[in-house]
Amino acid sequence: MKTGRRSLTLLLVVILTLVVAACGNNKNAASPSATGSASPSASESSTPSPSSEPEATTKKIKDGLDREVEIPTKPEKIVVLGNMGEVLSLGIKPIATNDYYLSKYGTDRLAGVQSIGGDEPDMEKILALQPDLIIIPSYFKPEVLDALHKIAPTIATKWGLLPLEHLSVIAGWLGKEAEEQAWLAQYAEKAAKTKETLKPFNLEGEKAIVLQFWSKAIYQHATTVFTPLFQDIGFVPTEAQAAVKETAAITEEAVVDYAAEAERIFILVDGQADIDTYNALKSTAWKNVPAVKNDKVVLVDSARWNDYSTAAMEWMLEDLVKLIK
Known part of the structure; x- marks a missing residue:
């Protein structure tokens, strides 16, 4: 009987041990560690993400x-x-x-x-x-x-x-946004160098107007067409020039009053015929215009100055260095 009781006791101990072990396993399975809950398993983390969409054409x-x-x-x-x-x-x-x-x-x-x-x-x-x-x-x-x-x-x-x-x-x-910024930077540098080169002529603050000879007529333009002159180099538009908001024809006679306050006049010309026209005017109708009397009229190439483009902005700077005296 003692042997039987001992065997029964051992059997109950074994059964109890198995039950406790089973409960422990269930608890671990139901409650993953903090590390496990924050990070997926190795197999999960290696799962490739969906491929990105092809670049639009x-x-x-x-x-x-x-x-x-x-x-x-x-x-x-x-x-x-x-x-x-x-x-x-x-x-x-x-x-x-x-x-x-x-x-x-x-x-x-x-x-x-x-x-x-x-x-x-x-x-x-x-x-x-x-x-x-x-x-x-x-x-x-x-x-x-x-x-x-x-x-x-x-x-x-x-x-x-x-x-x-x-x-x-x-x-x-x-x-081409990067290329735009690169051009703006190089243009700013070019404008600054041009302004420094022209510094001995004391152009900053000088009053100026711009005219154009074209097809036997004379035209006046807004200052926005010539930003290198009025923004980068520092010429100041006369009151009459500043009032011009769009291109318009002007008579030879009207130019006398229009240019009265100008210390310098820029005239866009297209070939020898236009140059001859100016030479005739400076000794007749325009002979008393201050800029004409003081030899402060600059004849510039119409093809380069009337392009109204970023290229023309650079051409104006280049021509100013050659023509200002």
């Missing part, structure tokens, strides 16, 4: 005619029929342009760029080039815009924006 933009246009995100074959100065300032070389830009910018900047005609673009030439983007000014005829858009996405820049505004818009369209 096109995007939609609003152009200068308030049209929504889908364009390539990284266009490589661009035909440029407007705002060539800004396009080049952003480091973009087009595959083709019109004869106007080819003549103005020359082979040094447009080497290898093909011609697609004059004022009216040659649609067959453009089609043969298979461009992936076309840039035009907003004043193109609607039928020309429609024809171009059938060849490739065509975006219109808004007529009347300032060169730096065009630069910013085009940079945003084409993903």
Whole structure:
């Protein structure tokens, strides 16, 4: 009987031990450690995340005619029929342009760029080039815009924006914001160096106006067309010049009063005929104009100064160094 009782006791101990062990295992399974709850298992952490979406190849933009246009995100074959100065300032070389830009910018900047005609673009030439983007000014005829858009996405820049505004818009369209900032930095440096070079002439604060001889007429322009003069170098527009808000014709006789307060006059001329016109005026109708009497009239190349572009801004600085005396 003692042996039986001992065996029963041992059996109860074993059963009790198994029950306690089972309870402990259940508790561990139900309550993971702090480390385990914060970090997934090795197999879970190695599970790859869903693959990212492929980079978009096109995007939609609003152009200068308030049209929504889908364009390539990284266009490589661009035909440029407007705002060539800004396009080049952003480091973009087009595959083709019109004869106007080819003549103005020359082979040094447009080497290898093909011609697609004059004022009216040659649609067959453009089609043969298979461009992936076309840039035009907003004043193109609607039928020309429609024809171009059938060849490739065509975006219109808004007529009347300032060169730096065009630069910013085009940079945003084409993903060239870094290039825009680089150009702005180099232009600021160039303007500062030009101003320092011209410092001996005491130009800062000098009152000035700008005129243009064009097609046997004389025109006055707003100061915003010539920011290198009035912002970067420090010329001050006369009261009459500051009042001009848009391009307008002015008579030879009216120039006498218009230029009365000007210490310096800049005149855009287009060839020898315009130079001859000025030479005749300075000895007749304009002989008593102060800037004329003091030989403070500067004749500048109309082709370089009337481009109204970031390129023209640089050309003005370059020409001032050569022409101011």
